[in-house]
Amino acid sequence: MEKIAIVGAAQTKYESRKADQTFYDMVFDVTTAALEDAGLTLADIDNIITVSNDFLDGRTISSMAVGEAAGAHDKNISTVEGDGTFGAFYGAMRVLGGFRSTLVVAHSKGSEGNPQFISNAMFDPIYHRPLGLDTTSAAALQANAYLTRYGITEEQCAQVAVKNHGNARHNPLAHQPLEISVEEVLRSPKVADPLKLLDCSPVSDGAAALIIGNEEIARKAKTKPAWVKGVAHCAEEYFLGDRDLANPKALRDAAKRAYQMAGIRDPRREIDVAEVYDAFSYMEPLWLEGLGLCDPGQGGQLTESGLTAMNGALPVNPSGGVLSAHALLVAGLARLIEASLQIRGEAGAHQIPGVKTALAHGTHGPCGQSHCIWILGES
Amino acid sequence: MSDWRDEVEALTLKGQIKMPYTWSVGETGSRFLVALRDEQKILANRCPLCGTVYVPPRKNCGTCFADIGTDDWLEVGPEGVVTAFTIIHQAHPLQPLATPFAYAIIQLDGADVGFVHILKDGWDRLKNGVRVRAKFGIERNGRILDIDGFEILT
Numbered sequence: 011m012e013k014i015a016i017v018g019a020a021q022t023k024y025e026s027r028k029a030d031q032t033f034y035d036m037v038f039d040v041t042t043a044a045l046e047d048a049g050l051t052l053a054d055i056d057n058i059i060t061v062s063n064d065f066l067d068g069r070t071i072s073s074m075a076v077g078e079a080a081g082a083h084d085k086n087i088s089t090v091e092g093d094g095t096f097g098a099f100y101g102a103m104r105v106l107g108g109f110r111s112t113l114v115v116a117h118s119k120g121s122e123g124n125p126q127f128i129s130n131a132m133f134d135p136i137y138h139r140p141l142g143l144d145t146t147s148a149a150a151l152q153a154n155a156y157l158t159r160y161g162i163t164e165e166q167c168a169q170v171a172v173k174n175h176g177n178a179r180h181n182p183l184a185h186q187p188l189e190i191s192v193e194e195v196l197r198s199p200k201v202a203d204p205l206k207l208l209d210c211s212p213v214s215d216g217a218a219a220l221i222i223g224n225e226e227i228a229r230k231a232k233t234k235p236a237w238v239k240g241v242a243h244c245a246e247e248y249f250l251g252d253r254d255l256a257n258p259k260a261l262r263d264a265a266k267r268a269y270q271m272a273g274i275r276d277p278r279r280e281i282d283v284a285e286v287y288d289a290f291s292y293m294e295p296l297w298l299e300g301l302g303l304c305d306p307g308q309g310g311q312l313t314e315s316g317l318t319a320m321n322g323a324l325p326v327n328p329s330g331g332v333l334s335a336h337a338l339l340v341a342g343l344a345r346l347i348e349a350s351l352q353i354r355g356e357a358g359a360h361q362i363p364g365v366k367t368a369l370a371h372g373t374h375g376p377c378g379q380s381h382c383i384w385i386l387g388e389s
Numbered sequence: 390m391s392d393w394r395d396e397v398e399a400l401t402l403k404g405q406i407k408m409p410y411t412w413s414v415g416e417t418g419s420r421f422l423v424a425l426r427d428e429q430k431i432l433a434n435r436c437p438l439c440g441t442v443y444v445p446p447r448k449n450c451g452t453c454f455a456d457i458g459t460d461d462w463l464e465v466g467p468e469g470v471v472t473a474f475t476i477i478h479q480a481h482p483l484q485p486l487a488t489p490f491a492y493a494i495i496q497l498d499g500a501d502v503g504f505v506h507i508l509k510d511g512w513d514r515l516k517n518g519v520r521v522r523a524k525f526g527i528e529r530n531g532r533i534l535d536i537d538g539f540e541i542l543t
Contacts, residue, residue: 030392068406126483144483251444255473
């Protein structure tokens with residue numbers, strides 16, 4: 011594969027309600043900040059990919075409403091309605107297709123609509139929507155299937171929430187940095203068994219942008235490039251009942267392809283840090299299993315063992331993860347940006363020392379229907 | 390950092406998108422829902438290549454991409470086994486009944502995929518592996534909720 015890299019990035023602070031900004035404002039801010047970060051100008055950008063959802067924005071063709079904020083005047087612009095990692099995937103393809111660069115920008119303001127109504131609307135209108143399913147109740151079914159299959163405990167899931175909210179204290183952009191105990195997670199209000207309030211990510215407002223460039227752009231940018239070593243995505247069945255919810259098949263497939271592209275044979279040993287889409291606490295161990303970073307059923311022990319801690323052998327979500335800041339669609343792009351900052355050595359107080367290879371993971375669709383995996387490296 | 394809101398009032402605007410839809414249920418779905426409504430039967434169909442029995446029935450097998458058509462339809466359930474469940478505590482207006490209630494993925498007898506539906510009571514006996522039976526509503530109008538819910542069999 012031709013060499014491409016993430017050469018600049020920016021995120022807003024994630025908050026429950028950004029009352030002072032429209033989503034247009036946020037897109038402008040992170041676009042401007044990503045260009046500044048890279049030391050590039052709009053003249054260096056050939057394509058703009060926006061990532062948005064019409065229901066979240068309350069506006070059909072949400073994509074067409076932020077073009078000017080994203081600097082798309084006189085440029086190629088198109089949109090991905092999905093997680094930001096998929097928007098970045100499309101952006102990477104544009105660069106691999108012969109352009110110099112793509113700026114990818116994702117935004118959402120969960121505070122402006124109704125996330126339960128919007129997430130109910132992702133389900134099939136004939137068979138599933140009338141049941142009242144939403145993201146959380148579907149995730150609870152998956153959590154039940156996963157915990158029951160392997161005897162993973164609610165305490166082990168709570169440990170993930172404690173770790174990631176704790177990590178978020180070192181990330182000034184996180185929405186929910188918290189010093190909490192396993193007891194507090196277990197005692198937090200029941201939402202949908204086995205999920206309690208602190209097992210669930212907040213709904214955040216926020217935006218993020220990154221710039222993917224070819225070698226010419228990477229040379230021109232002032233940042234240390236985070237080279238794309240491997241990237242792949244895969245999806246599985248739409249209906250929950252068709253899937254083995256305790257075995258993330260699509261994630262296994264995507265990870266296998268991304269590792270193959272990156273030449274990774276032993277991911278547990280070769281990956282220095284991972285940012286994964288932990289929308290719910292149980293998801294972190296489940297996704298780590300799918301990523302082949304541990305055996306099936308072993309994910310529950312990883313937090314307790316300290317492996318995934320900030321100072322562990324395989325730090326996972328040093329930024330605080332999605333549990334600590336969940337702007338829908340943006341959250342996967344944030345994982346990719348965090349991975350690129352780890353490669354650059356510029357993740358600030360949550361920097362892991364000596365990162366040479368970083369993994370970023372995004373997901374879209376109920377219970378991780380689709381997954382996009384990125385492997386970034388420093389050379 | 391200065392905040393513009395110190396200088397001018399930050400306005401918000403209330404809005405709502407009301408968008409009625411009339412979805413075609415299609416042949417596969419109509420055959421399934423009409424059987425629920427008129428015969429209180431849960432129909433499934435079988436992929437001619439891999440043999441997977443789908444409920445609700447499908448136009449094609451997602452794995453084999455085979456057109457399933459109308460040849461190999463069969464009745465499944467009304468009993469089955471719970472393979473995953475959640476008791477819902479947090480209410481929202483789109484739920485069809487008051488909390489607490491449960492969602493379950495049910496492996497109906499004769500089917501190869503799970504069927505997502507509702508359990509209205511019996512939490513103390515609800516666990517994975519428990520057998521349940523579909524209870525049909527008295528008034529049925531060709532909707533998935535013509536099955537009123539599943540009841541736990543002791």
